[in-house]
């Protein structure tokens with residue numbers, strides 16, 4: 371079992387759902403990366419998805435797109451993020467999952483990228499613009515360094531494709547809960563139960579829901595469909611506004627600490 375999967379299984383064994391916050395690395399400047407990661411680690415999140423700012427973030431909605439623009443304006447790059455992670459590597463105990471588009475990785479070179487990930491304590495990788503058919507390239511480059519390559523399943527994937535994605539994914543399966551881009555949603559499709567039931571059955575590893583989840587109630591509801599949730603835009607907004615109470619409430623919901631459900 372990989373480190374990432376282990377962390378998720380530990381949450382499960384404690385009676386919790388996994389909670390993975392997404393942060394835009396360097397939103398607020400490179401120097402914010404360390405305190406942000408250490409704060410989230412202190413809140414006992416399961417893992418942290420570290421987003422790399424990119425000029426053409428095709429899967430991202432306005433919240434993450436703007437956060438990326440702020441980080442890019444601050445001069446943040448894939449290389450400087452990985453160097454920053456390496457600078458406090460000894461203090462990182464939570465598994466980190468880097469989320470980047472493929473172009474910066476290609477420009478870096480797969481092997482130097484893998485080595486820089488290891489130096490930064492990275493345990494997993496999400497590259498949304500590399501489809502299943504091309505993903506072997508990433509696994510070949512990253513797996514020798516103990517880094518998982520997480521695959522995304524969309525709502526429209528047919529059962530046979532779901533099975534192949536679940537078999538190839540490592541650490542967990544990222545089940546996208548909406549058709550479209552990242553960002554808070556007030557409503558979700560009503561066939562999610564059915565979709566997750568077949569996904570849970572097809573997957574030998576944990577299944578986490580992500581996209582659109584932005585309130586403690588949604589964390590509870592979507593977490594219940596599988597093994598946990600990934601929350602991006604709501605976390606990015608809260609961190610940008612310095613609103614730690616919201617971050618804490620989202621994490622608490624994954625641990626069953628919601629006081630009253632307003633579902």
Ligand SMILES: O=P(O)(O)OC[C@@H](O)[C@@H](O)c1c[nH]c2ccccc12
Pocket residue numbers: 392419421429430434469498551552553554580581582583584600601602603604
């Ligand atoms: O922002 P949301 O709707 O909470 O979705 C999670 C998401 O932000 C994060 O996992 C992510 C950010 N950018 C991505 C691109 C593709 C897949 C996933 C992501």
